[in-house]
Amino acid sequence: MRRLDARAADFEAGFAALLDARAPDETGVGAPVREILAAVRAEGDTALCRYTERFDRLALTPDALRVTPDEITQAYESTTPELLDALKLAAARIEAFHRAQLPSDLKYTDEAGLTLGMRWTALDSVGLYVPGGKAAYPSSVLMNALPAKVAGVARIAMCVPTPGGVLNPLVLAAARVAGVDEIYRVGGAQAVGALAYGTATIAGVDRIVGPGNAYVAEAKRQVFGHVGIDSIAGPSEVVVVADGSNDPYFTALDLLAQAEHDELAQAVLITDDAAFGDAVAAAVDDVLKTLPRAAIAGRSWADHGAVVIVSDWGQAASIVDRLAPEHLQVMTADPEGFAATVHHAGAIFMGRFCPEAVGDYVGGPNHVLPTSRTARFASGLSVFDFLKRTTTIAASEDALLRVGPAGVALARAEGLDAHALSLSARLDALGWNGG
Amino acid sequence: MRRLDARAADFEAGFAALLDARAPDETGVGAPVREILAAVRAEGDTALCRYTERFDRLALTPDALRVTPDEITQAYESTTPELLDALKLAAARIEAFHRAQLPSDLKYTDEAGLTLGMRWTALDSVGLYVPGGKAAYPSSVLMNALPAKVAGVARIAMCVPTPGGVLNPLVLAAARVAGVDEIYRVGGAQAVGALAYGTATIAGVDRIVGPGNAYVAEAKRQVFGHVGIDSIAGPSEVVVVADGSNDPYFTALDLLAQAEHDELAQAVLITDDAAFGDAVAAAVDDVLKTLPRAAIAGRSWADHGAVVIVSDWGQAASIVDRLAPEHLQVMTADPEGFAATVHHAGAIFMGRFCPEAVGDYVGGPNHVLPTSRTARFASGLSVFDFLKRTTTIAASEDALLRVGPAGVALARAEGLDAHALSLSARLDALGWNGG
Numbered sequence: 001m002r003r004l005d006a007r008a009a010d011f012e013a014g015f016a017a018l019l020d021a022r023a024p025d026e027t028g029v030g031a032p033v034r035e036i037l038a039a040v041r042a043e044g045d046t047a048l049c050r051y052t053e054r055f056d057r058l059a060l061t062p063d064a065l066r067v068t069p070d071e072i073t074q075a076y077e078s079t080t081p082e083l084l085d086a087l088k089l090a091a092a093r094i095e096a097f098h099r100a101q102l103p104s105d106l107k108y109t110d111e112a113g114l115t116l117g118m119r120w121t122a123l124d125s126v127g128l129y130v131p132g133g134k135a136a137y138p139s140s141v142l143m144n145a146l147p148a149k150v151a152g153v154a155r156i157a158m159c160v161p162t163p164g165g166v167l168n169p170l171v172l173a174a175a176r177v178a179g180v181d182e183i184y185r186v187g188g189a190q191a192v193g194a195l196a197y198g199t200a201t202i203a204g205v206d207r208i209v210g211p212g213n214a215y216v217a218e219a220k221r222q223v224f225g226h227v228g229i230d231s232i233a234g235p236s237e238v239v240v241v242a243d244g245s246n247d248p249y250f251t252a253l254d255l256l257a258q259a260e261h262d263e264l265a266q267a268v269l270i271t272d273d274a275a276f277g278d279a280v281a282a283a284v285d286d287v288l289k290t291l292p293r294a295a296i297a298g299r300s301w302a303d304h305g306a307v308v309i310v311s312d313w314g315q316a317a318s319i320v321d322r323l324a325p326e327h328l329q330v331m332t333a334d335p336e337g338f339a340a341t342v343h344h345a346g347a348i349f350m351g352r353f354c355p356e357a358v359g360d361y362v363g364g365p366n367h368v369l370p371t372s373r374t375a376r377f378a379s380g381l382s383v384f385d386f387l388k389r390t391t392t393i394a395a396s397e398d399a400l401l402r403v404g405p406a407g408v409a410l411a412r413a414e415g416l417d418a419h420a421l422s423l424s425a426r427l428d429a430l431g432w433n434g435g
Numbered sequence: 436m437r438r439l440d441a442r443a444a445d446f447e448a449g450f451a452a453l454l455d456a457r458a459p460d461e462t463g464v465g466a467p468v469r470e471i472l473a474a475v476r477a478e479g480d481t482a483l484c485r486y487t488e489r490f491d492r493l494a495l496t497p498d499a500l501r502v503t504p505d506e507i508t509q510a511y512e513s514t515t516p517e518l519l520d521a522l523k524l525a526a527a528r529i530e531a532f533h534r535a536q537l538p539s540d541l542k543y544t545d546e547a548g549l550t551l552g553m554r555w556t557a558l559d560s561v562g563l564y565v566p567g568g569k570a571a572y573p574s575s576v577l578m579n580a581l582p583a584k585v586a587g588v589a590r591i592a593m594c595v596p597t598p599g600g601v602l603n604p605l606v607l608a609a610a611r612v613a614g615v616d617e618i619y620r621v622g623g624a625q626a627v628g629a630l631a632y633g634t635a636t637i638a639g640v641d642r643i644v645g646p647g648n649a650y651v652a653e654a655k656r657q658v659f660g661h662v663g664i665d666s667i668a669g670p671s672e673v674v675v676v677a678d679g680s681n682d683p684y685f686t687a688l689d690l691l692a693q694a695e696h697d698e699l700a701q702a703v704l705i706t707d708d709a710a711f712g713d714a715v716a717a718a719v720d721d722v723l724k725t726l727p728r729a730a731i732a733g734r735s736w737a738d739h740g741a742v743v744i745v746s747d748w749g750q751a752a753s754i755v756d757r758l759a760p761e762h763l764q765v766m767t768a769d770p771e772g773f774a775a776t777v778h779h780a781g782a783i784f785m786g787r788f789c790p791e792a793v794g795d796y797v798g799g800p801n802h803v804l805p806t807s808r809t810a811r812f813a814s815g816l817s818v819f820d821f822l823k824r825t826t827t828i829a830a831s832e833d834a835l836l837r838v839g840p841a842g843v844a845l846a847r848a849e850g851l852d853a854h855a856l857s858l859s860a861r862l863d864a865l866g867w868n869g870g
Contacts, residue, residue: 030465083848086841093838097551100543106535116532116799121778123812137849170848206812221659225652225667228812232660250860256853292852339827343556347826353865354830355857361842364551365826377558377641377663379824389814391782391800392774395789403528406521407796413518413605414572417727418691422790425685430788 001281001305005274006315018268018306019322019373033189033218040193045201051190056132056163058185065201067172067183075172083170087177090362091142097364098150101383107392113399117392122152123228125203126386127195128180129210130171132161132187138174139360143367143381144210145178151386156180157205159195161187187212189219196223209385211368230385234372235264237304238327238356239345241316241338242280244273246331246352252283254329254355259300260293266304268323270316277307317341324375327356346375397430405434436716436740440709441750453703453741454757454808468624468653475628480636486625491567491598493620500636502607502618510607518605522612525797526577532799533585536818542827548834552827557587558663560638561821562630563615564645565606567596567622573609574795578802578816579645580613586821591615592640594630596622622647627654631662644820646803665820669807670699672739673762673791674780676751676773677715679708681766681787687718689764689790694735695728701739703758705751712742752776759810762791781810832865840869 039047045062107117198204207228220229238258255267324344335350346369370378411420474482480497542552633639642663655664673693690702759779770785781804805813846855
């Protein structure tokens with residue numbers, strides 16, 4: 001863990017180290033991913049089964065790729081009532097927030113007489129990639145699937161790797177709660193290839209979303225353009241801005257909740273109270289003695305964690321903007337006021353009783369957020385990921401007479417004569433004398 | 436040109452050929468682009484100048500990379516008043532439409548007592564790539580720069596290659612009209628590298644937009660994640676849906692306005708009147724005899740053009756959706772009614788006096804649109820490309836008591852103990868007895 005004092009002369013050097021990319025090593029994945037995608041495109045299910053056997057140690061025939069309704073029902077029915085209720089509460093809250101997020105169409109007639117519009121329509125089909133193994137989280141199934149449902153996507157196909165054939169039953173239960181019943185036990189670049197190009201068993205989709213490992217990220221990059229993709233997810237991070245009135249133990253838990261995700265995760269405390277910073281650091285060390293995922297969380301905290309002391313909240317806000325964190329938790333006397341001064345953050349959690357974990361599960365807003373400083377330009381998953389815009393223009397004869405001549409001038413200047421003629425021929429027919 | 440009859444038995448075979456990708460050959464650009472990006476990242480301006488000399492036959496020192504204020508002023512003042520007025524009319528209309536497009540923030544307190552929000556903020560900096568040579572269009576400068584301005588982007592850096600040192604003065608005039616004064620005479624993958632990683636002369640940006648050749652597209656793909664990018668633009672297309680009441684000559688011009696862009700462009704007429712289809716095809720041949728860009732337009736029409744005869748407008752709409760065209764022009768008795776039945780199109784132009792060229796210049800909506808069937812999942816350039824969303828959650832103690840227990844249950848089920856503890860420790864402090 002780094003201790004940085006924003007008032008000190010050597011702050012910039014230490015801060016630069018903190019900003020250093022924590023990107024996983026992706027060198028060398030380009031070529032194997034290209035090979036996998038080409039094989040899936042050419043051979044379809046045969047290649048899918050071959051790679052699933054190789055990478056997931058699971059021998060499958062094409063007819064077993066799809067998870068059966070019985071398997072889903074069995075998983076759903078084996079879920080405890082408490083967990084089912086929790087999944088349903090989370091789903092209802094996520095659905096409500098994303099419904100509030102739905103944008104409105106636009107339509108107006110302007111003073112030139114043109115009627116201009118913009119309308120939103122849902123994608124026909126999307127693919128959800130759900131990581132397997134340690135990161136197969138039912139909450140992520142809800143967070144990925146429900147915005148697509150709310151947007152009105154008719155077909156949602158989910159791919160989840162099942163290393164050794166093991167599939168978290170809660171992932172299936174969450175899929176059932178979210179209304180997703182098309183699920184395939186396939187992962188990695190081969191799953192991305194199947195979703196992008198389609199196979200006999202898995203029909204192609206229009207857009208692929210969801211986080212994955214370096215192979216999945218590279219595969220999404222390579223199929224981009226043929227289908228849409230979401231952001232490439234990197235290791236995640238939290239910045240906690242807290243004054244000395246907070247409970248050091250609570251604050252330590254908030255930092256560790258991020259650190260326990262991944263050794264590359266980053267947890268940063270920014271405070272104006274150096275003694276509080278020390279108390280939180282001591283509490284972190286204390287909790288690490290008993291935390292089940294202490295090996296991961298401890299590594300993350302040691303390598304990428306930091307306590308930054310600032311002279312005031314203005315300085316804190318400017319440091320937050322430079323970190324552009326995925327998660328920002330604000331526990332000061334005026335969290336709303338502080339949040340208003342921040343430009344770059346994926347999601348902001350405000351109040352001493354609003355830890356980031358609220359947003360991971362039951363807050364309502366999406367927990368799939370821009371990581372690794374991409375909040376400078378990217379946004380969390382939303383209904384916008386599953387909608388597209390079509391603009392419309394309607395022009396009457398009079399409207400064309402008003403705006404057409406300028407179009408003719410520009411088209412001629414660009415050397416595009418058919419463009420100019422398509423306007424001027426009509427203007428001429430309307431009695432224009434300008435051309 | 437293909438003649439297809441949607442009522443005929445062999446329609447699907449002919450239509451499949453029409454759907455065949457018109458993607459430019461990008462094989463083999465991956466490796467050279469990787470090399471260029473690595474060199475720009477390592478050597479900065481030195482590499483920029485080296486590649487500019489190699490690819491654009493232009494020897495430069497770093498201090499000459501940026502276009503000077505004098506050059507911009509000179510270009511602006513050399514523009515005819517007619518063209519300046521046309522640029523200004525176009526700019527005012529583009530600005531007005533994109534201002535209408537600006538989304539609203541969201542904020543509400545729900546029945547559980549959580550205050551949820553979503554706010555939009557502008558990117559700090561964006562890079563605009565403007566193609567050089569034959570495709571250096573001033574209208575595209577307006578279409579790329581003005582949405583960023585309207586969104587509130589503080590810094591806009593434009594890169595445009597100047598092969599042999601030649602720069603279209605209208606491109607500079609359009610930049611002045613759009614309020615862009617940071618312009619660099621550099622193009623290709625090296626420009627994308629400079630915008631993504633920054634050099635001593637060109638500071639890095641957060642997002643890169645604008646179309647380019649295969650090298651530019653591949654470079655954008657490779658820097659994606661480090662910065663944001665827009666869609667990868669492919670060859671463009673128009674579908675004109677017209678009944679027999681239209682003027683065949685006007686309709687032919689509309690098709691050729693697309694065909695004259697690029698030999699890979701695609702122009703398709705869909706009509707319910709076979710005789711009208713023949714008349715339009717004859718008019719196309721006729722116009723091609725005198726059209727200045729007949730070589731390009733003729734090639735496009737011969738290779739990728741089509742006239743499709745349909746039995747009714749319902750059939751036409753389903754064919755449009757399968758083509759998911761960049762541009763859809765509707766000239767029927769009820770264009771609004773027809774447009775409402777279409778799901779996939781970048782932009783729709785309605786009415787017999789609203790050719791697509793209106794939208795290229797003076798309509799107001801953006802002319803940078805999803806090409807090559809990507810309208811299935813992608814949208815035209817807009818203020819949304821220059822904004823990002825931050826979600827917010829504020830919870831009181833009471834609110835945490837209502838939703839927190841479900842979060843604890845889910846966190847425990849996912850094996851994320853610090854997540855669970857960050858909630859349950861607070862709940863315990865509030866007198867919770869559930870954990």
